[in-house]
Amino acid sequence: MEIHPFCKECLSKHKKWKLIKDKVFLINNEGEPTIQICNLIKDKIILSEIDKEQFDEKELGIIDLLYDPLKWAGVEFKWAARWYQKTMLSCSAYRKVNRIGRRAGKTETLCIKMIHYAYTTENTTSLVIAPYKNQVALVFDRLDVLLSESQGVRASIKRNTKNPYRIQFHNGSKILGFTSGTRTGSKSTGIRGQDAHAIFIDEADFLGESDFEVILAILASRPDCHLWASSTPTGKREMYWRWCTDSDLGFKEFYYPSSVSPFWTKETEMLEKSMYSDQGYGHEFLAEFGEEAEGVFLNKYIDPCVRKYTIGKIARNSKSMYTIGVDWNSSAIGTHIVVTEWNQELNHGNGAFRAVEKVIITQTEFTQTVACEEIIRLNEKWDPVAIYVDQGFGYAQIEMLHKYGLSNPKTNLVQRVKGINFGDRIEIRDPATRKMVKKHVKPFMVNLCVKRVEDGNVIVPESEDIKHGLVGQMRDYTVVRRTAVGQPIFRDEDDHTLIAWMLSIMAATMERSDMVRLNTVPHIAIGGKLGEKLDGNFVIDRKKIQKEKREGSAIVPRWPGNPQNLFAKETTLKTALDFQTDRGRSKKKKSATIGDLRRGRQRVGKRGRADY
Ligand SMILES: Nc1ncnc2c1ncn2[C@@H]1O[C@H](COP(=O)(O)OP(=O)(O)OP(=O)(O)O)[C@@H](O)[C@H]1O
Numbered sequence: 001m002e003i004h005p006f007c008k009e010c011l012s013k014h015k016k017w018k019l020i021k022d023k024v025f026l027i028n029n030e031g032e033p034t035i036q037i038c039n040l041i042k043d044k045i046i047l048s049e050i051d052k053e054q055f056d057e058k059e060l061g062i063i064d065l066l067y068d069p070l071k072w073a074g075v076e077f078k079w080a081a082r083w084y085q086k087t088m089l090s091c092s093a094y095r096k097v098n099r100i101g102r103r104a105g106k107t108e109t110l111c112i113k114m115i116h117y118a119y120t121t122e123n124t125t126s127l128v129i130a131p132y133k134n135q136v137a138l139v140f141d142r143l144d145v146l147l148s149e150s151q152g153v154r155a156s157i158k159r160n161t162k163n164p165y166r167i168q169f170h171n172g173s174k175i176l177g178f179t180s181g182t183r184t185g186s187k188s189t190g191i192r193g194q195d196a197h198a199i200f201i202d203e204a205d206f207l208g209e210s211d212f213e214v215i216l217a218i219l220a221s222r223p224d225c226h227l228w229a230s231s232t233p234t235g236k237r238e239m240y241w242r243w244c245t246d247s248d249l250g251f252k253e254f255y256y257p258s259s260v261s262p263f264w265t266k267e268t269e270m271l272e273k274s275m276y277s278d279q280g281y282g283h284e285f286l287a288e289f290g291e292e293a294e295g296v297f298l299n300k301y302i303d304p305c306v307r308k309y310t311i312g313k314i315a316r317n318s319k320s321m322y323t324i325g326v327d328w329n330s331s332a333i334g335t336h337i338v339v340t341e342w343n344q345e346l347n348h349g350n351g352a353f354r355a356v357e358k359v360i361i362t363q364t365e366f367t368q369t370v371a372c373e374e375i376i377r378l379n380e381k382w383d384p385v386a387i388y389v390d391q392g393f394g395y396a397q398i399e400m401l402h403k404y405g406l407s408n409p410k411t412n413l414v415q416r417v418k419g420i421n422f423g424d425r426i427e428i429r430d431p432a433t434r435k436m437v438k439k440h441v442k443p444f445m446v447n448l449c450v451k452r453v454e455d456g457n458v459i460v461p462e463s464e465d466i467k468h469g470l471v472g473q474m475r476d477y478t479v480v481r482r483t484a485v486g487q488p489i490f491r492d493e494d495d496h497t498l499i500a501w502m503l504s505i506m507a508a509t510m511e512r513s514d515m516v517r518l519n520t521v522p523h524i525a526i527g528g529k530l531g532e533k534l535d536g537n538f539v540i541d542r543k544k545i546q547k548e549k550r551e552g553s554a555i556v557p558r559w560p561g562n563p564q565n566l567f568a569k570e571t572t573l574k575t576a577l578d579f580q581t582d583r584g585r586s587k588k589k590k591s592a593t594i595g596d597l598r599r600g601r602q603r604v605g606k607r608g609r610a611d612y
């Protein structure tokens with residue numbers, strides 16, 4: 001029997017894969033065959049003479065067509081595989097793993113395989129697993145598109161639902177879609193307990209360890225279960241990496257960079273390279289594992305920021321701006337406070353954020369009170385523009401500080417101390433598009449600091465470049481997982497000084513940077529002079545503001561007929577607004593009696609809207 005050239009090459013690469021008759025087995029250290037790897041690629045189905053006699057010429061042709069996913073997809077969906085998709089689809093390995101760059105056609109290949117498998121094999125269950133719901137949706141949408149091409153395959157479907165994702169065939173086979181658990185925090189409950197003959201995982205490297213546990217449990221109960229995992233590598237050294245690299249596990253790896261795609265051009269390459277970091281490009285388009293997953297802050301950017309100076313020994317500079325960040329914790333961990341200076345003269349006049357003081361209050365009887373006292377002292381010492389406090393744990397303390405600020409107005413603590421809730425979202429204006437965008441506070445803060453570090457706008461002391469120091473924590477900071485909507489969840493142990501430092505950097509940005517200054521313009525506008533120009537793009541126009549307010553309060557009933565005849569514009573809310581404006585103009589701020597108030601209201605009503 002002729003062995004396919006692809007199989008020959010594969011066998012020569014995998015020393016522990018042995019051909020026994022026409023099947024390939026994994027050989028253990030004793031030289032005994034263990035699990036079956038594949039059945040070798042056969043271009044045609046091999047039938048015994050007895051079988052052949054049962055079918056006529058036409059039927060044999062159909063059997064041949066059904067046997068080969070490439071031919072079948074060509075006829076049914078008019079789908080032509082690319083050369084590497086041909087290899088992947090022809091390969092008969094039970095366990096396959098794709099390490100392929102973006103947009104090369106990974107998902108497409110999985111879709112063809114799963115629909116072919118379900119269509120041609122009776123009573124089987126195929127599971128489709130992806131980390132996020134929209135990826136599962138993408139697979140099922142792609143399946144729908146393929147199905148729309150073929151009346152024949154469509155006719156073989158009994159039910160096709162989206163919630164849950166499920167395609168059921170008349171032959172008893174079904175394709176079920178699941179999102180993995182760790183991303184959504186549900187621990188793969190949907191997948192648990194499923195029996196499967198084939199498992200397809202898209203974006204496999206974005207799954208968590210506990211998802212793999214569930215998947216491996218299914219595999220264990222059915223050794224001949226097909227498994228096909230597909231992903232671009234993230235750089236993590238976890239299960240997907242092991243499947244790709246450890247040939248003892250019996251996985252056939254397909255590795256192609258994005259450039260194999262016929263749609264890949266020099267222009268695409270340039271565009272993508274400009275948008276990704278070197279490391280990101282390596283993962284996403286070259287499909288390389290790269291270095292062991294680096295942290296949030298890359299070492300190569302941290303190193304130039306580390307300078308020799310003694311934290312706590314720097315005197316206050318009246319030209320600099322100071323901000324304080326506080327991470328509040330239980331007394332065992334302690335409260336971490338970092339004071340950061342923005343000094344325009346540093347960094348050859350480009351300015352830099354320099355950490356100037358770090359205080360950790362821990363293990364005392366009155367940690368929280370001592371911490372408050374310390375903040376009051378630091379406030380006096382540095383006169384910062386803002387003090388950002390992690391609200392989660394320090395809610396009562398913020399109140400305490402505000403209370404102190406109220407009785408000691410000179411400290412400005414009421415204005416300065418701001419509680420930041422990491423679960424919240426904040427609105428900021430995108431400096432490029434000038435649109436308001438909502439961002440989750442924590443990723444926003446982290447990104448902001450990463451950018452500052454990458455731009456070299458940060459100075460941190462060498463003495464903190466130790467395991468639990470500020471710089472050490474920076475080096476150890478990683479994304480542990482992502483939520484269902486793709487938000488990163490950061491490692492939350494041994495990050496307290498770092499959090500305090502990041503809060504202080506965020507404070508400086510929020511209080512004094514372009515991004516937010518634009519955001520606060522509307523508030524300044526109301527107090528400004530009529531027509532006063534703040535900058536080229538923003539003209540304060542009180543009339544316009546009033547008009548917008550009025551229009552915003554108009555309720556337009558959706559009745560048929562001529563809209564002009566409706567009383568839409570006359571609402572009580574609007575009368576109230578007019579009344580407020582009118583009263584604002586008059587000197588008398590308060591009505592002395594009910595009668596006074598009524599008269600005022602009537603006056604407004606009679607005068608109508610002439611003022612506007
Ligand atoms: N054989 C093919 N013939 C025609 N178009 C194809 C083929 N394979 C893939 N495509 C098209 O290429 C595009 C990318 O395919 P697909 O989404 O499967 O890639 P991917 O590698 O999963 O991408 P991503 O990395 O973004 O998940 C899609 O528009 C798909 O329809």
Ligand SMILES: [Mg+2]
Pocket residue numbers: 106107108202
């Ligand atoms: Mg895909």
